[in-house]
Amino acid sequence: MIGEQQLxxxxxxxVKIGVNVQPGQELIINAPIDAxxxxxxxxxxxxxxGASLVVPxxxxxxxxxxxFENAEDSSFDFAPTWLYEGIRRSLSxxxxxxxxxxxxxxxxxxxxxxxxxxxxxxxxxxxxxxRNLISSFTVNWSVIAFxxxxxxxxxxxxxxxxxxxxxxxxxxxxxxxxxxxxxxxxWREHADQLLDRCETLNAKRFEALHFRxxxxxxxxxxxxxxxxxxxxxxxxxxxxxxxxxxxxxxFTMPHRERVDGVVRASKPLVHGGVxxxxxAVRFEKGRIVEAYASRGEEIxxxxxxxxxxxxxxxxxxxxxxxxxVARSGxxxxxxxxxxxxxxxxxxxxxxxxxxxGGGGPEAGANESLIHVDWMIGSDRVDVDxxxxxxxxxxxxxxxxxxx
Ligand code: ZN
Ligand code: ZN
Numbered sequence: 481m482i483g484e485q486q487l488x489x490x491x492x493x494x495v496k497i498g499v500n501v502q503p504g505q506e507l508i509i510n511a512p513i514d515a516x517x518x519x520x521x522x523x524x525x526x527x528x529x530g531a532s533l534v535v536p537x538x539x540x541x542x543x544x545x546x547x548f549e550n551a552e553d554s555s556f557d558f559a560p561t562w563l564y565e566g567i568r569r570s571l572s573x574x575x576x577x578x579x580x581x582x583x584x585x586x587x588x589x590x591x592x593x594x595x596x597x598x599x600x601x602x603x604x605x606x607x608x609x610x611r612n613l614i615s616s617f618t619v620n621w622s623v624i625a626f627x628x629x630x631x632x633x634x635x636x637x638x639x640x641x642x643x644x645x646x647x648x649x650x651x652x653x654x655x656x657x658x659x660x661x662x663x664x665x666x667w668r669e670h671a672d673q674l675l676d677r678c679e680t681l682n683a684k685r686f687e688a689l690h691f692r693x694x695x696x697x698x699x700x701x702x703x704x705x706x707x708x709x710x711x712x713x714x715x716x717x718x719x720x721x722x723x724x725x726x727x728x729x730x731f732t733m734p735h736r737e738r739v740d741g742v743v744r745a746s747k748p749l750v751h752g753g754v755x756x757x758x759x760a761v762r763f764e765k766g767r768i769v770e771a772y773a774s775r776g777e778e779i780x781x782x783x784x785x786x787x788x789x790x791x792x793x794x795x796x797x798x799x800x801x802x803x804x805v806a807r808s809g810x811x812x813x814x815x816x817x818x819x820x821x822x823x824x825x826x827x828x829x830x831x832x833x834x835x836x837g838g839g840g841p842e843a844g845a846n847e848s849l850i851h852v853d854w855m856i857g858s859d860r861v862d863v864d865x866x867x868x869x870x871x872x873x874x875x876x877x878x879x880x881x882x883x
Contacts, residue, residue, distance in 0.1 A: 498622030503530030584630035588753030674711030693861030701738025789848030801879030823857025
């Protein structure tokens with residue numbers, strides 16, 4: 481287990497740097513039941529900075545599995561609409577949100593992919609109004625991680641549980657810079673670096689990015705008036721938050737119809753409690769027209785078939801191989817970490833704030849119930865920027881920024 485002092489430091493970073501909880505603000509927390517001890521420390525820090533109320537919601541992998549083992553078939557089209565509606569209301573009245581991730585990455589391995597797909601669709605539809613407030617940064621929010629035993633066992637299958645948990649904590653604390661002497665200033669410095677990178681890319685006004693590597697030859701057309709963002713984000717309520725801890729990415733909006741070529745995933749994707757490995761897809765005019773995976777293919781295909789926009793891109797992100805997450809050499813089987821270890825693309829909904837003037841399908845912004853990141857970068861992948869005049873500017877070589 482992790483020391484109380486380190487856990488407290490992580491809680492403090494989450495409250496002060498991640499969410500940046502304000503005096504008088506309500507804080508809603510989502511967390512795995514195993515993360516109770518961290519949630520309690522977060523609550524203490526939140527109240528110390530003046531939170532009006534801290535409301536935790538806990539998830540339990542056993543209850544999720546109990547449903548798949550025992551529930552009637554009709555159960556899988558249900559979602560707790562009332563709960564998402566309540567959270568949506570509270571966010572629209574100014575509450576902040578902290579999500580703690582750490583669920584068992586393969587909690588649903590072996591269960592019927594069709595039922596998993598139905599459950600995810602029902603959930604995505606019910607949660608959409610709430611998610612819209614989050615993805616448009618109506619309020620300040622953040623995501624952090626807790627090393628649950630089930631997650632740790634999945635990342636370190638050859639170790640006994642206590643050793644696996646210890647190793648995963650070590651990786652989380654180092655990736656979130658919680659092991660530094662002064663993590664708060666380390667994060668400020670890092671956020672400034674990401675901002676510099678965004679400014680460099682924004683000044684270039686690339687028309688497209690070209691990814692080349694083993695199994696990958698992909699041209700991602702960027703939307704006109706795209707904006708590169710990363711690091712700290714000023715929410716619409718004026719509060720600056722760091723939405724992901726860790727965060728290493730700078731990202732922007734692709735044009736929903738201007739993506740062509742083939743791309744192979746560089747890391748496995750964990751989605752909805754199932755591991756999806758060796759994804760390979762082909763895009764034509766923005767749309768996936770062929771999709772394969774060596775494992776979890778049915779789940780991946782049902783994800784892509786969620787709606788029209790699920791087969792198109794809503795985000796493209798660049799992450800260097802030198803990021804602390806990438807340097808750990810681990811595959812975390814968790815998107816919060818893996819997407820910050822490699823350049824990635826996301827299927828589904830685009831973030832309106834990554835385009836000047838916002839989104840909208842008429843401008844080329846993608847719309848979908850889903851937003852799922854998957855990793856395509858590695859030290860064997862090069863990225864070029866293509867200018868409107870057609871000249872080629874090296875952006876990344878062997879996973880490192882050269883721009
Ligand atoms: Zn991303
Ligand atoms: Zn994303």
